[in-house]
Amino acid sequence: MKRMTAIALIVGTLLLNPQSAFANTLVSTTPVAGASLDSAPSAVTITTEIALMDIGNDIVVTDPTGARVDDGALTVDGINAVIGLKQLVKTGIYTVNYSLLAENDVPLVGKFTFNFAEPTVIAPVAPQPTPTQAATPSGNNVGTTIFVLGLLLAALVVTLALARYARKIYRER
Numbered sequence: 191m192k193r194m195t196a197i198a199l200i201v202g203t204l205l206l207n208p209q210s211a212f213a214n215t216l217v218s219t220t221p222v223a224g225a226s227l228d229s230a231p232s233a234v235t236i237t238t239e240i241a242l243m244d245i246g247n248d249i250v251v252t253d254p255t256g257a258r259v260d261d262g263a264l265t266v267d268g269i270n271a272v273i274g275l276k277q278l279v280k281t282g283i284y285t286v287n288y289s290l291l292a293e294n295d296v297p298l299v300g301k302f303t304f305n306f307a308e309p310t311v312i313a314p315v316a317p318q319p320t321p322t323q324a325a326t327p328s329g330n331n332v333g334t335t336i337f338v339l340g341l342l343l344a345a346l347v348v349t350l351a352l353a354r355y356a357r358k359i360y361r362e363r
Contacts, residue, residue, distance in 0.1 A: 199282050200357070205253055205330075212294040213295065213296070214238050214239055214240040214290070214295050214296075214298045215238065215298070216236065216237075216238060216298065216300065217237040217238055217269070218236075218237045219234070219235065219236050219237070219286070219302055220233075220234065220235040220237075221234070221304045222304070223302035223303065223304065224302070224304065225302060225304045225305070226304070226306075226307060227305065227307065228276070228285050228303040228307055230277065230278035230306060230308075231269065231275060231278075232274065232275055232276050233272050233273060233275055234249065234251055234260070234272070234275060234286055234287075235270055235271070235272045236249065236270070236271045236274050236286075236288055236296060237267070237269055238269050238270075238271070238290060238292065239263040240269070240295060241268050241269050241293075242268070242269065242270075242271055242290050242291060242292055242294060242315060243266070243291045243292060243293055244266055245314075246286065247266055247271055247288075247289065247290050247291055248264070248287075248289045248290075249264055249266060249273040249284070249286065249287070249288045249289075250287045250288075251273065251275060251285070251286050251287075251288075252284065252285050252335045253278070253280050253282065253284055254280055254281075254282030254283055254289075255280065255286070258277070259275055259276050259278060259284070260273045260274065260275055261273070261274040261276055262274060266345065273317060276318075277316045278306050278308075279308070280306075280308070281306060281307050281308045282305070282306065283304070283305050284303060284304055284306055285297055285301055285302075285303050285306070286301060286302050286303070287300075287301045288300060289303065300345050321329040324331070
């Protein structure tokens with residue numbers, strides 16, 4: 191009898207404990223944890239399994255010297271928490287520390303890193319060709335001028351015809 195009571199108590203505790211049944215977990219990160227990047231990201235995104243609360247969340251991104259490089263603008267949209275980054279200028283390991291809150295859950299606390307390798311080769315700017323006589327329009331195209339003048343003349347004729355028609359209708363009343 192005591193054994194059955196103990197088993198029932200343990201099973202009841204496991205089933206009724208919301209922490210173990212609904213614990214929030216990390217689904218993905220952008221940039222991916224441990225990734226090596228050649229171009230600097232503009233933001234860090236953390237995706238969780240359970241929707242996050244709008245308040246109480248915190249994400250801090252630091253550079254290899256420990257200086258904070260996030261812009262402090264944390265946005266929470268359902269299961270995603272996004273924080274913007276300042277321009278990354280130092281090569282090395284960047285650390286993302288997070289504390290995220292879901293309703294009726296313990297805080298999801300952790301950290302991950304990514305490596306940013308600033309490009310060492312700067313691509314030269316390709317020289318722009320200077321305009322030549324053939325590339326620049328001269329503005330002396332006779333065909334275009336005649337076409338535009340023809341359109342203007344046709345518009346004048348249509349305007350006069352509409353004016354005569356309007357006078358005719360007005361006099362008939």
